[in-house]
Structures are given as structure tokens and as C-alpha cells.
Amino acid sequence: MLMKASSQSLTEQLAARFGERIRNRLMVPGARLPSVRQCAQQHGVSPSTVVAAYDQLLAQGLVEARKNRGFFVREAAPVRVEEAPPSVPGETFANGFSTMHFLAARRAQAPVNATALIRGMFHKISNKPQPGMGVLPPEWMESTFMSAAVRKVTSTRALHDFSLKYGEPMGDPALRRALAQKLAGINVPAAPEQIITTVGATHALDIVSRTMLRPGDPVMVEEPGWAVEFARLDALGMRMLPVPRRADGPDLDVMAKYCELHKPKLYVSVSVLHNPTSYCLTPGSAHRILQLANKHDFHIVEDDTYSHIAPAHAPRLCALDGLQRTIYVSGFAKILAPNWRIGYLAAPTSLVEQLLDTKLLATLTTPALLERALALCIEQGQFRRHAERIRTKLDAARSRSVKLAMNAGCEFVAEPAGLFGWVDTGVDTDALAQRMLDEGYLLAPGALFHAERKPSTLMRINFATTQEAGFWKKFGEVRRKM
Structure with a gap:
């Protein structure tokens, strides 16, 4: 929470929070910051405080303002994109997939988003189990x-x-x-x-x-x-x-x-x-x-x-x-x-x-x-027996996590198996991920797993780290406010 009694002003605290996330790639290039009104509501401050904080981020070169669209994390320096290879003009594959899809992926540069999860492994945002991580808990x-x-x-x-x-x-x-x-x-x-x-x-x-x-x-x-x-x-x-x-x-x-x-x-x-x-x-x-x-x-x-x-x-x-x-x-x-x-x-x-x-x-x-x-x-x-123990624990964790996710209103778009679940939350998971960061949880939004960045209601969950009802309760509270 932002603290009025802090030696820093509310504006400085808010700018520092977003600045740290951007530098640690928890907010990636191209990500949209919450609107001024949304941010003010989320953090319990006035709109003018948010505007001042965003102005500081602009001055630091961390974000850019786009007319009538809002504030966005600044893109990295553009990478030269090759010309399209020979293709049939207008050729479209099954599922509406076009021959230009791969070039769009290059332009979107979504792959840099991978560093958000990697950096999250080394920059712990809280001591809570992290739903977006791709690893088992160390104690396992x-x-x-x-x-x-x-x-x-x-x-x-x-x-x-x-x-x-x-x-x-x-x-x-x-x-x-x-x-x-x-x-x-x-x-x-x-x-x-x-x-x-x-x-x-x-x-x-x-x-x-x-x-x-x-x-x-x-x-x-x-x-x-x-x-x-x-x-x-x-x-x-x-x-x-x-x-x-x-x-x-x-x-x-x-x-x-x-x-x-x-x-x-x-x-x-x-x-x-x-x-x-x-x-x-x-x-x-x-x-x-x-x-x-x-x-x-x-x-x-x-x-x-x-x-x-x-x-x-x-x-x-x-x-x-x-x-x-x-x-x-x-x-x-x-x-x-x-x-x-x-x-x-x-x-x-x-x-x-x-x-x-x-x-x-x-x-x-x-x-x-x-x-x-x-x-x-x-x-x-010894390794074989260790793997058997892990599988047994994971089976139990998956069963608990699936029930909690479904009770929280999520729908599994793939049959639950292994370490990961692929779930539909019904809301934009990029925006959801930013709001859950404020609660100490790092999510893995669906856009991370596509070559071309686009809004998604999907997210990947780790069954081993989503067994606690506390996470799903907070997830539900945040989602209802979106």
C-alpha cells in the first residue's frame, strides 16, 4: 500500500512502484498502464497524483503517452524486420492463419515478455506462492x-x-x-x-x-x-x-x-x-x-x-x-x-x-x-523414486488446484495434466496480472505464450503453487472489480 506517512510523497511512491516493475520487466514494452481513473481507484489516491506519477515516468523515459489511448511502457529500440518471403497474396490457412502471421510476430516483438517470468524467479515480489512460475516449489x-x-x-x-x-x-x-x-x-x-x-x-x-x-x-x-x-x-x-x-x-x-x-x-x-x-x-x-x-x-x-x-x-x-x-x-x-x-x-x-x-x-x-x-x-x-514422489504430490496438488480454479469461475480450455493448467479467466489477463502484482502475485497471462502479442483472457497456472484458497479468493476479488 502507498503510505501517506512515508518520507516519499504518494506521487513518488507510485512512480517508483511502476518504475521498478518496468525495469524488472514485470511490465513489458508495449504494456498499457492503468487509466488514470483506474489507477486512482486501485491505489486510493487522487487522479492528480496519478497524473503526476505518470509524468515522472515520462520524464524518466520509461513510458510514452499515446493520444486518446493512454500511457504505455516504451518499446525497445526497433529491430529490422526482413521483407516477407514469396507467398500467395491473400493466402489464408486453416483457422484464419495468414502467410504474413510470422512477420506480424516479428513486428510485435512479444518474445521479450519471456523475461518477465524469468526475472520473477530472481526478483521475488512476495513470499506468497507464485501462480505464474514454471518451477516446482524448492521444498518439493x-x-x-x-x-x-x-x-x-x-x-x-x-x-x-x-x-x-x-x-x-x-x-x-x-x-x-x-x-x-x-x-x-x-x-x-x-x-x-x-x-x-x-x-x-x-x-x-x-x-x-x-x-x-x-x-x-x-x-x-x-x-x-x-x-x-x-x-x-x-x-x-x-x-x-x-x-x-x-x-x-x-x-x-x-x-x-x-x-x-x-x-x-x-x-x-x-x-x-x-x-x-x-x-x-x-x-x-x-x-x-x-x-x-x-x-x-x-x-x-x-x-x-x-x-x-x-x-x-x-x-x-x-x-x-x-x-x-x-x-x-x-x-x-x-x-x-x-x-x-x-x-x-x-x-x-x-x-x-x-x-x-x-x-x-x-x-x-x-x-x-x-x-x-x-x-x-x-x-x-534414487532419481526414479524421487520422480515418483513428485508425480504423486503433483497429482494431489492438481486435484486441489482444479477445484479451486473452477470454484473461482475459471474454465479449463485444456484437460488438466502435468504441471500446468491453461485456463480462461473471462477478463484481460494482461490487466489482471498488473492488478495481482499489487497483491503480491505474479501471473502468466496468455499473451506471453503467443508470438504475436494480443489481448487474451487465458492464463497459465502452476498446479503446485495454486493450491491455496487465499490466492483464489484474492483473484476473485480483483477480477470482479475489472
């Missing part, structure tokens, strides 16, 4: 076996060996053997020689992109999809071709049109427990995707970040394809040790050396000590 991941494994691999001799020389460029051999066994359990045929360890799954995705693509290359991505992936590809200068994601998989008609018109080099997919919908690919869709890849000569990156909490025997493109046109990516940050930063990729033999060259240029190698500790956790069955 606590264990004794991790520290025991670290102690075991840091004996005097081992610590000397691990610390005083570079590790294997491909990654620790023991971990790659353990990962090969683990992948065999989900029918992905990867020998240790086809596996490269990375600094988390995002690093693995980056290695693939930098190896397979050049600036301006067209890449198919799923929409809604992972905001960080949109931002990463945009930063590399790729042309994103958003493919609508449905319950059974991507819109194959849109994919086929993109293949004919733009000759994409890559398709990035989260087949199992898709983020944010938690959809899982069906075998029929998987088969048709692989047919398109073979016909039009593109590769597929399958991001299986949520494999550890996924249903048994969920279809995966890499399993059906046998790592011919597919590259498998996963990691352990979501469920075990975020700060160990261990991820990996499994690739066709013909691509391994190229991918390794890219890793060498960026990181030389990855820390073998923690990789060896993780190998022990997998080999001794």
Missing part, C-alpha cells in the same frame, strides 16, 4: 541422496581429477551411459556416443539452433508455446512460423502450407505435456509430422523437459523416428536440481560432431563433478 525437490552423491564424487582423489583438468567435451561418460539407459526406457534409441550434455535444456536448444540455422532461416514453432523459445529464436534472427497447437498435436494443414511456401529448416516441438496447455501428441499426428519432415527435408527438435512427470508410454517423435530426423532435448532443472544446470541432447550420428563443435565454441565442456553425481543418482534408482 529436497532430498538426502543428492548431497550424498556429491560427497561420494568429491573424495580427495576424485575432486583433484575433476577440478584440475577439463572434462570430456561430450560430457561425463558415466552420465551419458546412464542417460542412454534412461532413454531406452521411453523407446528412444540413443547410444552414449549420440548424447551430449549441456548447461540445462535451454542450452541444448541453443546448440541445436546455432548449428542447424542461420539468421533469417524459417523455423516452425508451436503457438501457444514457450515464451523463452520465441525470445531465443528471435534474438538469433530467425523467422518464426507459428503453428497452432491442438489437443492431438500441431495443426498439420498449417504445417503443410508452411512447408510448401517457406521451406522451414526446423520444427521445435514439446510433444509431451506441452507448455502451456499440457497437451500430449497422439501417434497419428506424430506419424504425419514425420512424413512431412521426410518429404520437405526439415529436422525436428523435441523438447521433452517434462518427461519426468509425463504419463508412461506417451508417444514421442524421437521414439517413432529412431533419431533420424529428430533431436531429443531434456534436462533435470524442473524436478531435481535447478542450480546444477544439467541438460542434454541426443542426436542422429551424422549431426553429433557438428553439435559438439558448437558446444565447444560456447562452453568447451560442462562440469563433470555434478554430472557424475547425477549419474550416481540415476544408476542407484
Whole structure:
């Protein structure tokens, strides 16, 4: 709350609040500030106080005034947009998807919004559970076996060996053997020689992109999809071709049109427990995707970040394809040790050396000590039992969260599964997210998960952090006032 007794005036306090959010990317470029009347009501101040606060933000260069529209967070410096590739004038795909959609996405520059959630991980706005976060609560991941494994691999001799020389460029051999066994359990045929360890799954995705693509290359991505992936590809200068994601998989008609018109080099997919919908690919869709890849000569990156909490025997493109046109990516940050930063990729033999060259240029190698500790956790069955416990807790949390969300008037537009729920709130979730920040909650509005920023009533919730009735009560109060 703004405090009249503070050494700062109400105007200064209000300007400082918005300024901090803008600098920490909790309010992103292009976001609209509340109207003067709305802001005055929300904070219990006079309209003149709000006008003065907005004037301070204008003077600081943080916002801009748009005639008859209001105040908006200033956009970043414009990025040069390439000319549209050859296309059929007026061509429209299924669901009203146009051939110019990907260029609109470039102009909208929504991918920078991904940093709002990332920064939220490091700039805690309160001690309350955060509905918009993409991680499990730290207490869920606590264990004794991790520290025991670290102690075991840091004996005097081992610590000397691990610390005083570079590790294997491909990654620790023991971990790659353990990962090969683990992948065999989900029918992905990867020998240790086809596996490269990375600094988390995002690093693995980056290695693939930098190896397979050049600036301006067209890449198919799923929409809604992972905001960080949109931002990463945009930063590399790729042309994103958003493919609508449905319950059974991507819109194959849109994919086929993109293949004919733009000759994409890559398709990035989260087949199992898709983020944010938690959809899982069906075998029929998987088969048709692989047919398109073979016909039009593109590769597929399958991001299986949520494999550890996924249903048994969920279809995966890499399993059906046998790592011919597919590259498998996963990691352990979501469920075990975020700060160990261990991820990996499994690739066709013909691509391994190229991918390794890219890793060498960026990181030389990855820390073998923690990789060896993780190998022990997998080999001794401790990681498997840990994952089973997490799944049990998540199932219970999901059941509670779904009931609370529905009682609060939300509607699930995708069947609840995995870590995330994709819900319709009935109100603009960009505006809702800003109001909930005042209550100490960071939301993930639907616009974050689209390549082209547009108003949305959807939001992604984390089932593990939305089990408290207090959040939903406050959510309902704020929503009713909108």
C-alpha cells in the first residue's frame, strides 16, 4: 500500500512502484498502464497524483503517452524486420492463419515478455506462492541422496581429477551411459556416443539452433508455446512460423502450407505435456509430422523437459523416428536440481560432431563433478523414486488446484495434466496480472505464450503453487472489480 506517512510523497511512491516493475520487466514494452481513473481507484489516491506519477515516468523515459489511448511502457529500440518471403497474396490457412502471421510476430516483438517470468524467479515480489512460475516449489525437490552423491564424487582423489583438468567435451561418460539407459526406457534409441550434455535444456536448444540455422532461416514453432523459445529464436534472427497447437498435436494443414511456401529448416516441438496447455501428441499426428519432415527435408527438435512427470508410454517423435530426423532435448532443472544446470541432447550420428563443435565454441565442456553425481543418482534408482514422489504430490496438488480454479469461475480450455493448467479467466489477463502484482502475485497471462502479442483472457497456472484458497479468493476479488 502507498503510505501517506512515508518520507516519499504518494506521487513518488507510485512512480517508483511502476518504475521498478518496468525495469524488472514485470511490465513489458508495449504494456498499457492503468487509466488514470483506474489507477486512482486501485491505489486510493487522487487522479492528480496519478497524473503526476505518470509524468515522472515520462520524464524518466520509461513510458510514452499515446493520444486518446493512454500511457504505455516504451518499446525497445526497433529491430529490422526482413521483407516477407514469396507467398500467395491473400493466402489464408486453416483457422484464419495468414502467410504474413510470422512477420506480424516479428513486428510485435512479444518474445521479450519471456523475461518477465524469468526475472520473477530472481526478483521475488512476495513470499506468497507464485501462480505464474514454471518451477516446482524448492521444498518439493529436497532430498538426502543428492548431497550424498556429491560427497561420494568429491573424495580427495576424485575432486583433484575433476577440478584440475577439463572434462570430456561430450560430457561425463558415466552420465551419458546412464542417460542412454534412461532413454531406452521411453523407446528412444540413443547410444552414449549420440548424447551430449549441456548447461540445462535451454542450452541444448541453443546448440541445436546455432548449428542447424542461420539468421533469417524459417523455423516452425508451436503457438501457444514457450515464451523463452520465441525470445531465443528471435534474438538469433530467425523467422518464426507459428503453428497452432491442438489437443492431438500441431495443426498439420498449417504445417503443410508452411512447408510448401517457406521451406522451414526446423520444427521445435514439446510433444509431451506441452507448455502451456499440457497437451500430449497422439501417434497419428506424430506419424504425419514425420512424413512431412521426410518429404520437405526439415529436422525436428523435441523438447521433452517434462518427461519426468509425463504419463508412461506417451508417444514421442524421437521414439517413432529412431533419431533420424529428430533431436531429443531434456534436462533435470524442473524436478531435481535447478542450480546444477544439467541438460542434454541426443542426436542422429551424422549431426553429433557438428553439435559438439558448437558446444565447444560456447562452453568447451560442462562440469563433470555434478554430472557424475547425477549419474550416481540415476544408476542407484534414487532419481526414479524421487520422480515418483513428485508425480504423486503433483497429482494431489492438481486435484486441489482444479477445484479451486473452477470454484473461482475459471474454465479449463485444456484437460488438466502435468504441471500446468491453461485456463480462461473471462477478463484481460494482461490487466489482471498488473492488478495481482499489487497483491503480491505474479501471473502468466496468455499473451506471453503467443508470438504475436494480443489481448487474451487465458492464463497459465502452476498446479503446485495454486493450491491455496487465499490466492483464489484474492483473484476473485480483483477480477470482479475489472
